[in-house]
Amino acid sequence: xxxxxxxxxxxxxxxxxxxxxxxxxxxxxxxxxxxxxxxxxxxxxxxxxxxxxxxxxxxxxxxxxxxxxxxxxxxxxxxxxxxxxxxxxxxxxxxxxxxxxxxxxxxxxxxxxxxxxxxxxxxxxxxxxxxxxxxxxxxxxxxxxxxxxxxxxxxxxxxxxxxxxxxxxxxxxxxxxxxxxxxxxxxxxxxxxxxxxxxxxxxxxxxxxxxx
Numbered sequence: 183x184x185x186x187x188x189x190x191x192x193x194x195x196x197x198x199x200x201x202x203x204x205x206x207x208x209x210x211x212x213x214x215x216x217x218x219x220x221x222x223x224x225x226x227x228x229x230x231x232x233x234x235x236x237x238x239x240x241x242x243x244x245x246x247x248x249x250x251x252x253x254x255x256x257x258x259x260x261x262x263x264x265x266x267x268x269x270x271x272x273x274x275x276x277x278x279x280x281x282x283x284x285x286x287x288x289x290x291x292x293x294x295x296x297x298x299x300x301x302x303x304x305x306x307x308x309x310x311x312x313x314x315x316x317x318x319x320x321x322x323x324x325x326x327x328x329x330x331x332x333x334x335x336x337x338x339x340x341x342x343x344x345x346x347x348x349x350x351x352x353x354x355x356x357x358x359x360x361x362x363x364x365x366x367x368x369x370x371x372x373x374x375x376x377x378x379x380x381x382x383x384x385x386x387x388x389x390x391x392x393x394x
Contacts, residue, residue, distance in 0.1 A: 189321040194267075199313045201271035202297050202305070203331060204264040205231065210335030210353045211258070212236065213328055217305055218246050219296040226268050229260040233354065237295070237304055244304045246293050254354040271297070278302070 194200040202216050211233055218237035225232070233256050238245050249255050260268075278300045282289040291302040299305055307328075314328045332353070339349050350357075 190317070190323060193317045193321040196270065197313070197317060198274060199310060199317070201264070201267045202310070203314065203317075203328075204267050205260075206328070206331040207335055208261050208264055209258045210332050210339065210349075212332060212354070213307060213310075214238065215249070215254075215354075217295070217297055217307065217310075220246075220294045221296050222294070224260075224268070224296050226260070226265060229262065229265065231258045231260055233258060237293075239304075239307075244293070246295075249354075251356055253350070253356050256351065256354055258352065 191204075194203055197203075205211060205219075206213060206216050209231060211231070214236035215233050218235045219231065219233075220235070223232045223234060224230075233249065233254070235246050235248050238247050275298060278298070279289045279302075282301055287301060289302040291298055293304065295304060297305045299309075311328050315325050318325055336349055336353055339352060340346070344352070349355075
């Protein structure tokens with residue numbers, strides 16, 4: 183894992199956006215798909231995410247829309263290492279409910295979403311972006327869009343040997359022409375042979391000969 187990724191994971195740990203960030207970064211789901219996941223769409227014990235819908239907003243009003251194509255509807259395996267983050271998120275959500283009750287506020291999750299704000303409503307995409315930017319700043323990383331985590335996932339999948347058809351299925355592209363948007367990222371894969379050879383054949387520093 184690269185130093186930048188290690189730094190990001192470290193700064194994300196325990197943050198409100200940790201779980202959703204890791205889902206996008208490791209599954210390659212769209213931001214709206216992650217925000218639109220319902221509680222029943224995530225089988226944490228079985229480690230499966232059922233991507234079936236997306237969160238939308240029109241004139242300030244949220245709505246959840248069903249994904250229509252067979253490419254966009256997909257069942258994705260959740261990496262084991264992000265399960266603790268998902269469980270931490272559920273702890274955060276329970277604390278939100280308790281705090282709202284103590285403050286005499288209503289905690290209402292009208293869409294049964296997995297990711298919510300502090301009062302149970304949909305998590306705001308602008309808030310998510312700003313929170314992500316703050317994490318990047320603390321990690322000493324350049325600013326980027328939250329959506330770029332999906333791009334990063336595509337790059338990693340391809341560089342680790344998945345062909346474009348497999349990447350298409352994972353990311354929910356309707357056709358392979360979508361891959362042209364990611365070609366600049368896939369060029370990173372060309373560096374792998376040199377990196378492998380460097381790792382395997384890097385000269386070992388010779389130890390000093392024993393003194394006579």
